[in-house]
Amino acid sequence: MATGSVSPRRADTRRNHERILAVAAESLTCSDEVSFNAIAKKAGVGVGTVYRHFPTPESLILAVYEREVRHLVEVVEDLLRRYPPDRAFRVWVVDHLAHYMMSKRGLADALRRATSARGELPAHAYESLVAAVATLLRANIDAGTVRADLRPEALVRGLGGLWYLQPEENWKAQTEELLDLLWRGMRTE
Numbered sequence: 001m002a003t004g005s006v007s008p009r010r011a012d013t014r015r016n017h018e019r020i021l022a023v024a025a026e027s028l029t030c031s032d033e034v035s036f037n038a039i040a041k042k043a044g045v046g047v048g049t050v051y052r053h054f055p056t057p058e059s060l061i062l063a064v065y066e067r068e069v070r071h072l073v074e075v076v077e078d079l080l081r082r083y084p085p086d087r088a089f090r091v092w093v094v095d096h097l098a099h100y101m102m103s104k105r106g107l108a109d110a111l112r113r114a115t116s117a118r119g120e121l122p123a124h125a126y127e128s129l130v131a132a133v134a135t136l137l138r139a140n141i142d143a144g145t146v147r148a149d150l151r152p153e154a155l156v157r158g159l160g161g162l163w164y165l166q167p168e169e170n171w172k173a174q175t176e177e178l179l180d181l182l183w184r185g186m187r188t189e
Contacts (some may be wrong), residue, residue: 017053019043025064028107034060065111072096085139086146090179091138093159098175102167125145127186130156146186158182 023043024034034057040047054060075096079088134152142146161178165171 007039016049020045020053020060021064021067024060025068025107028061028064032107036060046050061107062109064107066125068107069099069128072100073128076132076135080136080139085136085143086183089136089140093162093179094172094175098162098165098171101162102165102171118179133159140186144188146183147188150186155182155186158185159162166168 020039020043023039027034027039027042036047036050036057039060040050043050054063076088076092079092082088083091096125130152133155136154137146137150137152137157140146141150159178159182162175165174
């Protein structure tokens with residue numbers, strides 16, 4: 001079994017895997033330290049189960065990161081069903097992307113350490129994030145709310161300013177401010 005993979009035959013294995021990831025994600029919200037013992041206890045599994053799924057702290061950290069990015073990508077279609085494209089974009093940036101960044105400071109620090117030990121972040125995570133932005137961008141282009149010449153990669157770089165927000169400050173208002181600035185440059189005239 002590859003690191004972080006789950007046997008499709010065992011529902012309990014899949015549940016354990018997801019519980020471990022959920023507990024680790026919650027733990028990394030507060031700290032960049034990963035304690036397999038603490039995660040196992042809170043997830044209600046043995047520490048050996050954690051090691052079977054994730055043989056190293058780095059593999060667990062990267063799996064949490066990929067899980068969180070997957071959520072950011074999967075929520076896009078739901079938002080586009082519930083809101084007009086311009087509102088869906090705003091809700092995604094403020095309530096999902098910025099919220100993720102504010103609540104995952106420990107994960108960011110842990111990722112820096114994990115990737116320095118193993119190399120770079122998985123490229124498919126970045127590509128998935130760009131694809132989510134591309135979906136939102138395409139919906140807005142089709143609705144005529146933004147310019148048709150925008151590239152999702154450029155927008156992702158613009159959203160990189162969210163990394164400079166601080167959780168103890170009014171990050172939601174600052175996110176709205178950044179988003180307003182980006183939107184002015186994106187919209188059709």
